[in-house]
Amino acid sequence: MxxxxxxxxxxxxxxxxxxxxxxxxYLPDAVRLQGPIATIHTRRGRALLTRLARPRRFWRAYSNVGVGVALVIMGGMFLLLLVQALSILQNPPAPSAVNQPQNFLVVPGVNDFLPLAVAPEIVFGLLVGLVVHEGGHGLLCRVEDIDIESMGLVFLAFIPIGAFVEPDEESQRNANRGGRTRMFAAGVTNNFVLTAVAFALLFGPVIAAVGVAPGVAVDGAYAGSPASAAGVDHGDRITAVAGANVTTERDLNDALLATEERTVAVEIDGERTVRVERSLTVVGSVGGNPANLTVEDDPIEVTAVNGTPVHTRGEFRDAVAGDEFARIETTAGERTIPVGAYITGVAPDGPLANASAPTNATMIVTGIDGERVTSSTDLARVLDGYREGDRVPVRAYVDGEFETYQVTLGENPRDGNGFIGVDIFPGTSGLLITDFGVRSYPAGTYLELLGGSGGEGGAAFGGLTDSAFALVYVALVLPLASIVLGIPNFPGFTPAVTNFYVVQGPLAPLGDGVFILANTLFWAAWVNLQLGLFNCIPGYPLDGGRILRMGAEAVVSRLPVSDSPRVVRTITTSIGLTMLVSLILMIFGPQLL
Incomplete structure (x- = not known):
């Protein structure tokens, strides 16, 4: 199940x-049930709201700003949902992880992007968001002299999913239209304010207290790889290889290439040492690779090149250095292939395309300016020696023929080195060949995307977080990072990844409490923004639908129509049904159409 x-x-x-x-x-009168939904009612707290409502001019000014913000967002949500629904009708997207119905629920463990590890922080953020939302309604009720019948919390089973303030119906009808509009807008206004405060604290002192721990963070080891056989796994940090300290993935790669020993000592977390027996293993492949190899359940071992036994990438590179073609012996059979960096895509306006290279052909780069390129690592290393504007010959195997292109290099946005404008499959000739076999975890990248200092490992998205709005956008998409940014999803500083970070600065005495605080702020902001946006959808019974009704009444009352209530109902019902249909199409359309 x-x-x-x-x-x-x-x-x-x-x-x-x-x-x-x-x-x-057995249940008290304050508890009311409707199926799995339970509401707990109380009249306590009304006196506190009355006291808090005394600076009425301030709260009215605050809520007027909120009404303006809500109206703008309501218009944006209407257009967004409508355009999205029309797009789904015209071009139904294929079902994917993002558009699965359960992933529209903010329920950890049910939503594929919300792990159970951060369930307490998500539930806390949801509870706080619901309390401040309904607290805003209650406060403005008292500001506008609207009596409160009761207030309380809403539970789905044991999970708090809502809060409510129940205004007195007669008192609400007697309030003026502006007062009721401010009261309806107060909830989403509070959610947006709480979002801003939580993000400000997260991007400021909290993230500043987190640094990247030394070593290469391991996201996992490939099945059947030497590292996996030695017990290296997710959560480990590789701090030294064969006596050489490593900080970045490049350090790790260089250390492995620098030693000819088949068995290497690998230091983990600066505390323990494991010995890795290296062997060349194909742990990944791209479709259409010249060797026609596909890695499925079991990895494929490379045993010899041109008749010479090989166990390490250094031995492999030496064996293929003198010839652009090589005969490779594997446990899946023998193959003769061109050896170089496999190009999966050429940017249409990039330097290589500007040198007349095709953008839709299979391409393997085998040399640059006379220097042999045998892998993606070699390609990156060679280009590091050049700068923007340098003109170099690039030799490549293209659709069965060798071609040479005179390329004027561009600037690599990550490090400023030479750039030919291509997407590269890691490894050699479309095969991910390794003598070690770990996947690194982009700890520095995540820290940089949250506004911190990612160190040497945090330059993958340089410039993406140059403004506060960009930081907010990135934080919102991090749980979906695999789809939006092409890196693993980031649900927060969960126990599985805290080994990759250290706590520093004035908050250091809090220790791991900083990670709990960061997660709480992250999810409180994330959940509150979602609550605010959702409630701005112009459809009843959401706040947006109620504000829409107030606005429609205000406009229609000034028109020469005989049956104003009927016109208002027509407007609000039409827009509300449009929003409902749009939501249903967004949630279920990819599966049904």
Missing amino acids: NTLLWVLVGVLVYSLVAKALQIRG
Whole structure:
């Protein structure tokens, strides 16, 4: 049974037990049930709201700003949902992880992008967001002299999913239209303010207290690789190889190439040492590679090149240095292939394309300015010796023929070195060949994307976070980073990755508490922004729908129409139904169309 089915079974059992308790009179009058939904009502807290509402001019000014913001966002949400729905109708997208129905729910463990490891922070952020949202409604009720019947929390089973303020109906009808509009807008205004405060704290003192721990962070080891056999796994930090300290992935690569020993000592976390027995293993491949090899369940071992046994990448590079073609012996058979850096794409306006290279052909770069290139690593190393504007010959195997292109190099946005404008598959000739076999975790990149200092490992997205708005955008998409940014999803500083970071500066005495604080702020901001945006959808019973009704009444009341209430109902119902259909298409359209 999958997770969603277990959740549904649990909700059903809870509903039956709760109903039985209610029938037998075991539940207090303050608890009311509607299926799996329970509301807890109280009249306490009204006096506090009345005291807080005393600076009425301030709260009205605050809410007027909120009304303006809400109206702008309502218009944006209407256009966004409408355009998205029309796009799905015209060109239904293929079902993917992003558009699965369960991934529209902010439920850790059910949503594929919200792991259970950060469930406490997500639930806390949701609870705080709901309290400040409904607290805003309650506060403005008292500012506008609207009586409060009751207030409380809403639970789905045992999970808090909402809060509410129940205004007195007659008192609400007697309030003027402007007062009711401010009251409806106060909730989303509070959510947006809380989002801003949480992000300011996160991007400021909290992230400044987090640094990248020394060593290469390991995201995992490839199945069947030498590192996997030696017990290197996710969460480890490689701090030294064969006695050489390593800080970056390039350091690790250089250290492995520098030693000819088949068995190397690898220091983990600066504390323990494991010995890795190296062997050449193909752990990945790109479709259409010249060797016609596909890595499925079991990795493929490379045993010899041109008849010479090889165990390390250094031995492999030496064996193919003198010839652009090589005969490779593997556990999947023998292959003769051109050896070089496999190009998966050529930028249409890039330096290589400007040198008349095709943009839609299979290409393997085998040399630059007379220097042999046998892999993606070699290509990066050679280009590091050049700068923008340098003109170099690039030799490549293109659709069965060798060609040489005179390329004027551009500037690599990451490090300022030479750039030919291509996408490269890691490894050799479309095969990811390794004598070690770990995937690095971009710890520095995540820290930089959150406004911190990523050190040497944080330059992958230089310039992306140059403004506050850019930081907010990046923080919002980090849980979907694999789809938006092409790096693993980042749900926060979970226990699985905290070994990759250190706490520093004035907050150092908090220790791992800094990670808990960072996660809480991250998810509080993320959840509150989602709550605010969702409630700005112009459809009843959301706040956006109620504000829409107030606005429609204000406009229609000035028009020469005989049945104003009917016109208002027509407008609000039409827009609300449009939003409902759009939401249904967004959630279920990719699966149904």
